[in-house]
Amino acid sequence: MVRHPQPSSMRHADGTSPVRLCVGCRQRASVDELLRVVALDGQLVVDERRRLPGRGAWVHLDPDCVSKAEKRRAFPRALRVRGVLNADGVRHHVQRLVEQGGRGYPASGDGTRKQVDPS
Ligand SMILES: [Zn+2]
Numbered sequence: 183m184v185r186h187p188q189p190s191s192m193r194h195a196d197g198t199s200p201v202r203l204c205v206g207c208r209q210r211a212s213v214d215e216l217l218r219v220v221a222l223d224g225q226l227v228v229d230e231r232r233r234l235p236g237r238g239a240w241v242h243l244d245p246d247c248v249s250k251a252e253k254r255r256a257f258p259r260a261l262r263v264r265g266v267l268n269a270d271g272v273r274h275h276v277q278r279l280v281e282q283g284g285r286g287y288p289a290s291g292d293g294t295r296k297q298v299d300p301s
Pocket of ligand 1: 204205208209
């Protein structure tokens with residue numbers, strides 16, 4: 183399980199940072215905690231600078247949320263795209279970010295690797 187960091191200060195929408203719905207876990211979060219994703223030629227592309235035109239879908243920086251969104255086909259729905267969108271690019275992007283974050287998330291992401299205590 184991955185825990186989402188909750189902001190300790192409850193800030194309301196007073197123009198500080200907008201709030202979006204994560205298409206994976208369907209929870210509201212500040213855009214600072216979310217990744218903007220757009221559809222380009224049947225592929226999901228991470229919009230790192232949040233400047234690409236068109237509709238965007240928002241998802242947590244969490245492989246769980248990405249795979250949840252994939253399973254529920256939330257990306258094509260949110261982006262109003264017909265058919266299937268390949269989310270591999272987004273998944274790799276999120277995994278890389280999580281690894282850089284030093285949380286030690288396994289690259290496989292499915293929990294098959296377990297730490298065994300030698301004692
Ligand atoms: Zn989420």
